Amino acid sequence: MTKEERLKKRHRAEKRFRFYGLTSIFVALLFVVILVQNIFSKGSSAFKKTVITTEVFFDQELLEIQNGASQEEIMEADFYDIMIENLIKAYPAKDRDEEDELLKLFSGDAEIEIKKAFLNDNNLIGKTITLDLTASDDIDQLHKGNYPRDLPEERRRISDFQLVIYDYFVENKKISKNFNNYFFNNGDSRDPELAGIGGALVGSFYSILICLLLAFPVAVLASIYLEEFAPKNKITDFIEININNLAAVPSIVYGLLALQILLATIQLPRSTPLVAGITLALMTLPRIIIPCRASLKAVPPSIREGALAVGASKFQSVFHHVVPLALPGTLSGTIIGLAQALGETAPLILIGMVAFVVDIPSSPVDPSSSLPVQVYLWSESAERGFVEKTSATIMMLLSFLIVMNFIAVYLRQKFEKRWN
Amino acid sequence: MNRLVKILLGFLLVLSFTTTSYARDQIKIVGSSTVYPYATVVAEKFGKGGKFKTPVIESTGTGGGMKLFCAGVGANHPDITNASRAIKTKEKALCEKNGVAEIIEIVIGNDGISFAHSVNAPDADFTKEQLWRALASKVDIDGKLVENPYKNWSDIDASLPNKKIEILVAPPTSGTRDAWNSLVMVKGCTKTAKSLYDAEGKKAKKECAKIREDGYAVEAGENDTLIVQKLSSNPDAYGFFGYSYLVANKDKIKASSINGVQPSLEGIQDYSYPIARPLFFYVKKAHIGVIPGIKEFLKEFTSKKAMSNRGYLAEIGLVPLASDKYKVTRTAAVDLNTIKLK
Numbered sequence A: 001m002t003k004e005e006r007l008k009k010r011h012r013a014e015k016r017f018r019f020y021g022l023t024s025i026f027v028a029l030l031f032v033v034i035l036v037q038n039i040f041s042k043g044s045s046a047f048k049k050t051v052i053t054t055e056v057f058f059d060q061e062l063l064e065i066q067n068g069a070s071q072e073e074i075m076e077a078d079f080y081d082i083m084i085e086n087l088i089k090a091y092p093a094k095d096r097d098e099e100d101e102l103l104k105l106f107s108g109d110a111e112i113e114i115k116k117a118f119l120n121d122n123n124l125i126g127k128t129i130t131l132d133l134t135a136s137d138d139i140d141q142l143h144k145g146n147y148p149r150d151l152p153e154e155r156r157r158i159s160d161f162q163l164v165i166y167d168y169f170v171e172n173k174k175i176s177k178n179f180n181n182y183f184f185n186n187g188d189s190r191d192p193e194l195a196g197i198g199g200a201l202v203g204s205f206y207s208i209l210i211c212l213l214l215a216f217p218v219a220v221l222a223s224i225y226l227e228e229f230a231p232k233n234k235i236t237d238f239i240e241i242n243i244n245n246l247a248a249v250p251s252i253v254y255g256l257l258a259l260q261i262l263l264a265t266i267q268l269p270r271s272t273p274l275v276a277g278i279t280l281a282l283m284t285l286p287r288i289i290i291p292c293r294a295s296l297k298a299v300p301p302s303i304r305e306g307a308l309a310v311g312a313s314k315f316q317s318v319f320h321h322v323v324p325l326a327l328p329g330t331l332s333g334t335i336i337g338l339a340q341a342l343g344e345t346a347p348l349i350l351i352g353m354v355a356f357v358v359d360i361p362s363s364p365v366d367p368s369s370s371l372p373v374q375v376y377l378w379s380e381s382a383e384r385g386f387v388e389k390t391s392a393t394i395m396m397l398l399s400f401l402i403v404m405n406f407i408a409v410y411l412r413q414k415f416e417k418r419w420n
Numbered sequence B: 001m002n003r004l005v006k007i008l009l010g011f012l013l014v015l016s017f018t019t020t021s022y023a024r025d026q027i028k029i030v031g032s033s034t035v036y037p038y039a040t041v042v043a044e045k046f047g048k049g050g051k052f053k054t055p056v057i058e059s060t061g062t063g064g065g066m067k068l069f070c071a072g073v074g075a076n077h078p079d080i081t082n083a084s085r086a087i088k089t090k091e092k093a094l095c096e097k098n099g100v101a102e103i104i105e106i107v108i109g110n111d112g113i114s115f116a117h118s119v120n121a122p123d124a125d126f127t128k129e130q131l132w133r134a135l136a137s138k139v140d141i142d143g144k145l146v147e148n149p150y151k152n153w154s155d156i157d158a159s160l161p162n163k164k165i166e167i168l169v170a171p172p173t174s175g176t177r178d179a180w181n182s183l184v185m186v187k188g189c190t191k192t193a194k195s196l197y198d199a200e201g202k203k204a205k206k207e208c209a210k211i212r213e214d215g216y217a218v219e220a221g222e223n224d225t226l227i228v229q230k231l232s233s234n235p236d237a238y239g240f241f242g243y244s245y246l247v248a249n250k251d252k253i254k255a256s257s258i259n260g261v262q263p264s265l266e267g268i269q270d271y272s273y274p275i276a277r278p279l280f281f282y283v284k285k286a287h288i289g290v291i292p293g294i295k296e297f298l299k300e301f302t303s304k305k306a307m308s309n310r311g312y313l314a315e316i317g318l319v320p321l322a323s324d325k326y327k328v329t330r331t332a333a334v335d336l337n338t339i340k341l342k
Helices: A003-047 A071-076 A080-090 A096-103 A110-120 A137-143 A160-171 A181-185 A198-229 A234-247 A251-265 A273-297 A301-309 A314-342 A346-350 A371-379 A385-415 B002-019 B036-048 B062-069 B089-097 B128-135 B175-188 B191-199 B204-208 B224-233 B243-248 B265-269 B294-301 B323-335
Strands: A048-057 A128-134 A175-179 B028-031 B056-058 B080-083 B103-118 B138-141 B144-147 B167-169 B217-219 B238-242 B253-255 B276-284
Touching: A003 A048, A003 A385, A048 A080, A048 A137, A071 A110, A080 A096, A080 A110, A096 A160, A110 A128, A137 A160, A137 A175, A137 A385, A160 A175, A181 A198, A198 A234, A198 A273, A198 A314, A198 A371, A234 A273, A251 A273, A251 A346, A273 A314, A273 A346, A301 A314, A314 A385, A346 A371, A371 A385, B028 B036, B028 B062, B036 B056, B036 B294, B062 B080, B062 B089, B103 B175, B103 B224, B103 B243, B103 B265, B103 B294, B103 B323, B128 B167, B128 B175, B138 B191, B144 B191, B167 B224, B175 B204, B175 B238, B175 B276, B191 B204, B224 B238, B224 B243, B224 B253, B238 B243, B243 B253, B265 B276, B276 B294, B294 B323
Parallel strands: B028 B056, B028 B080, B167 B217, B167 B238
Antiparallel strands: A048 A128, A048 A175, B080 B276, B103 B238, B103 B253, B103 B276, B138 B144
């Protein structure tokens, strides 16, 4: 083989390698695009809800309260008759059966929505107002185009008559899409049109907060001690190996641990963010210690020696000079650890977070679910409306993760000093 | 240094959470994933009534729920467990051992299991014996027990289609599988097979319910929605799940007839549709009066509004009780009648 041939061969090898590299990047990107596209196409419609514009007349005969009633009186009052009387006027229905089918087009919360309108303005008796009432999930899915209408009637959830009403609504512009406030404010619900991630958001927030409060100080102190103060011997080597091992332990094992110790022995309440936070802290601890130690290690010895040379104690050199310099790396490591904890489901299943919780938790010891658990729960539900809710929750979870990772990268790039 | 002190203070604050007492003012329910959709609907309505907090419902499976329920009395243990079958003798013993002496049994309605396939596949009709022959790990042929040899449906009976047997089965932990085993596998098991098992000194019931592991029956996970998706994309596959999933997914899947009967509300109620079972929940009597709202929750669950033919549970697929059975349930819920543990 001549020199030229060998050169060509080497160039070809390089080209091939570049091609393989590009292909793998392309394949990886393709998967991401497919995943994101799939989730977005299914989930984006969940941020809007279908509403039916309805005229509501507050008939004194159907209400046992007067104009100017107090908050408590209104809360106590029964708005059921008012709801029925007004909703059946939305379409000229002929008989009781048709009225029943018409009523099913509205959400289960129609009565509460009317009550809320009255709470806002307690002088409505004898007056008529127009309200945007949330539609039932069947109509919602139909209006968003997620449910086919060209099927034979026995295979559809919506009857022919309901389709007639729907077309009437569309023709008279009585049906429209509004921002879905329920999706963010409500807790879980069995009615897809009323279900929201409010409870899961608060639950996740408490869990992550507790996880941060527990894991961050312990991890930072442990890594400072191990890196700066601990003698190098067999015991510290052993501890280091174990920290690395713990970081690789599957998260479900921490769930089992929490089930045994936190729930069975200490008897903390099941399904609460408190237990979830402690469990996630145990899981995250080694995952934070490792980057913390790495960033402490990255501070050059000259900083420590300089501090010692001008008379600082070991403690002062570490806390006045080394730790502040290592802080950006420490923080970004912590945030990435927390982001992992946020998306964690397996240990939460074991400590009873997979629960139907309607009330939004007001403290970390109230039962609650969390975002990834909500995804899991809704993906199991039979109702069609939960498909878009599942994807929308994944979108929320993904956006939180992206924001957290972005903050981590930003902190590192902005504040980290480079030692060249 | 100040920062460090603050962090430590925060740490102490969290620890102090753990020592505060947490008297529970919210009903806790665990148990079957089959009953979960019904229990959650009742719980939500109950919570919207405004007098009590909405009960928290955890889906743990019937067996797991019984374990938690029978673990003891007190705020740390659940008040109610849902079950897709009656409580077992073993579980009763566990309950009694742990001081859960008084249990109220409530039958909430019936659940039909549908054997379904894609709407694009031709209609089908099976007998229980055919289904057992398609799924069992061992079947009897010419008076002998052999490993299941059937590959195509037509191998079992010439009247069935000449297609590969492909059935998605629920995992052993699920209540649906429990019910399928007792309603189809054991009932469909032939007398010859049962007597052969008896002759071998094995428990016929247990052996008949064993499902083949040679790839013709595919375990499909607890997620019934996923089974529906798989069925709708593969017209040759069959699967079984609760009647409510059939109702909710009428556009994608349809049911096969069993002994010529299509699953229907009435058929499941009077058990003329062969694969139907009652659903239950169990209440700890010791918690009534301690945890607020349990009595009222029982009344709401067993009210006509919820459980009758036009009730809201029927709307989402629960098949209501026949009226004589309803009376028994309602009385048990109002008078708090307990069951015998021995």
